[in-house]
């Protein structure tokens with residue numbers, strides 16, 4: 001295949017060969033045997049890269065209990081159980097994630113029920129269960145917590161409030177969550193009154209102020225600004241109800257999908273810790289993407305080539321139903337052949353098989369030598385990959401495989417056709 005060279009933008013596959021220690025390093029031989037025995041498309045995770053991903057957070061923070069891995073990035077039980085062994089906590093956004101965290105072995109005290117919109121019964125159930133902390137982010141969640149507090153005999157529950165700092169953090173608009181117009185959290189001036197009401201309830205222990213600025217951030221500056229806001233709120237709250245014990249700075253640290261230049265947790269932790277001088281509160285971090293993104297890949301087989309004038313393309317058996325990040329955010333992950341080299345100009349589109357023109361895995365690729373039947377790996381797909389897969393077009397969701405050194409295991413099988421209509425009835 002050939003095509004003309006696009007102008008300006010670098011190809012996402014043009015990153016240098018220096019591979020990060022926390023990135024998946026799975027041999028071509030293993031990928032071939034997975035493709036033969038499990039089929040494609042398939043998510044493949046490198047257990048040791050998961051260890052390294054959480055390890056660099058623990059090195060940076062010190063106490064693993066101050067890290068709450070954001071389950072939403074990858075909720076496979078094998079991945080969660082692997083992370084649990086490090087003694088870290090977990091941040092869950094829904095009753096479903098909460099159930100998964102427990103199933104994977106996280107003790108309740110290490111579970112933060114996070115500050116995303118929750119129905120009142122989810123707030124009540126989480127508190128009744130006795131999670132380590134619940135972060136409230138809207139008036140109806142505060143009401144639900146107070147209603148629980150007034151009737152509970154279970155003992156006090158730790159509570160946090162999510163603040164909307166009004167900061168543009170530089171992420172994709174769909175992934176920015178701390179702006180003034182975001183749907184999450186309370187404006188800073190609402191916090192003192194709510195804090196006091198919560199403090200008056202003997203069954204509630206307000207101890208945490210939280211924010212989450214967005215996902216995919218490449219700089220620590222927005223965190224610094226937002227933390228300064230929490231610090232000034234902490235001073236305002238001093239003497240007005242329970243003391244603020246913890247400042248939860250959320251997740252969001254990005255992965256540079258086009259290079260290996262990831263922002264480092266240690267820089268974030270150092271910069272934020274310096275600002276805490278004289279304040280008797282601890283920091284909490286909720287990283288998701290930066291822990292697991294590099295540890296996974298999506299293995300796909302080329303179905304056929306498409307020779308359109310100026311738009312050469314390879315059509316693969318994986319598509320937007322398996323991996324939604326390009327369709328949703330225009331994300332450009334490296335896509336490389338399992339065998340052989342990248343070749344030619346960066347002009348090839350990598351397309352999926354579903355019925356939409358937007359079913360694209362990547363654009364501007366140097367994949368001119370690719371042939372039908374070749375295996376490709378879509379890199380750095382360990383976060384927000386499988387968890388965002390769907391059954392659109394009645395496509396069974398792909399399997400997940402965990403590689404540990406020289407051995408591998410299917411940790412979730414490919415869905416069957418029967419799985420597609422499980423629970424449905426024809427009246």
Ligand SMILES: Cc1ncc(COP(=O)(O)O)c(C=O)c1O
Pocket residue numbers: 070072073091114115116212214215216250251252253286287288289290
């Ligand atoms: C409250 C909260 N914490 C943590 C995260 C994890 O973010 P990331 O995966 O970018 O680290 C998210 C992601 O949406 C979130 O909403």
